[in-house]
Amino acid sequence: xIVMTQYPVSLPVTPGEPASISCRSSQSLLHSNGNxxxxxxxxxxxxxxxLLIYLGSNRASGVPDRFSGSGSHTDFTLRISRVEAExxxxxxxxxxxxxxxxxxxxxxxxxx
Amino acid sequence: xxxxxxxxxxxxxxxxxxxxxxxxxxxxxxxxxxGGVGVGWIRQSPRKALEWLALIYWDDxxxxxxxxxxxxxxxxxxxxxEVVLTMTDMDPVDTATYxxxxxxxxxYLHDAFDFWGQGTVVIVSS
Numbered sequence: 001x002i003v004m005t006q007y008p009v010s011l012p013v014t015p016g017e018p019a020s021i022s023c024r025s026s027q028s029l030l031h032s033n034g035n036x037x038x039x040x041x042x043x044x045x046x047x048x049x050x051l052l053i054y055l056g057s058n059r060a061s062g063v064p065d066r067f068s069g070s071g072s073h074t075d076f077t078l079r080i081s082r083v084e085a086e087x088x089x090x091x092x093x094x095x096x097x098x099x100x101x102x103x104x105x106x107x108x109x110x111x112x
Numbered sequence: 113x114x115x116x117x118x119x120x121x122x123x124x125x126x127x128x129x130x131x132x133x134x135x136x137x138x139x140x141x142x143x144x145x146x147g148g149v150g151v152g153w154i155r156q157s158p159r160k161a162l163e164w165l166a167l168i169y170w171d172d173x174x175x176x177x178x179x180x181x182x183x184x185x186x187x188x189x190x191x192x193x194e195v196v197l198t199m200t201d202m203d204p205v206d207t208a209t210y211x212x213x214x215x216x217x218x219x220y221l222h223d224a225f226d227f228w229g230q231g232t233v234v235i236v237s238s
Binding site: 001031033035037039041043047048049050051054055060061090092094096097099100101102103105106 | 160161162163164175177178179211220221222223224225226228229230231
């Protein structure tokens with residue numbers, strides 16, 4: 001199985017400041033079609049996870065442009081340009097390269 | 113509007129079989145225009161770890177997590193818009209929230225889970 005490792009585990013952020021979450025995979029997530037098969041999800045308190053970013057850098061429908069994804073092969077980053085109060089929750093990366101699909105352990109973003 | 117809703121028992125005893133039903137609306141599981149539409153299951157442990165369990169696609173192709181494959185069965189009734197997950201030999205470590213999810217590899221080129229149910233809590237205890 002591909003292991004996904006996220007850091008930090010906890011991320012306190014002041015509103016208006018940027019935030020960054022890292023994710024490392026145990027194998028390259030570069031597909032033969034040139035895309036990175038990594039997605040990012042956000043689970044807000046009391047809600048199911050929601051798709052934020054797919055294929056490494058594409059925002060899902062309705063996701064604000066303050067969210068961006070980047071990275072290649074085994075190292076990926078989710079960035080929030082200016083954190084807002086509604087961004088609190090647990091962020092997960094997930095690899096879609098091969099089954100079983102696997103998730104990182106999550107990064108909990110909280111407001112300072 | 114796409115929605116998914118999980119239903120099933122909250123409490124099961126060790127060694128029993130769990131049956132969960134996902135009722136969905138707003139899309140079809142009888143055909144797919146481009147790529148592959150599917151419905152799957154993901155669970156979340158009390159410590160918030162996410163684990164992908166299984167998927168069934170519009171063409172009845174199925175995929176399972178190998179670590180649980182011997183215990184899992186996923187079926188669909190596309191006309192009723194339902195997907196059923198069966199998990200045998202339940203154990204306390206299977207205590208989790210079970211989510212029903214949709215995937216559509218058409219726009220995403222792979223299995224990205226763009227719609228989730230609210231989840232159903234399953235507790236395994238004697």
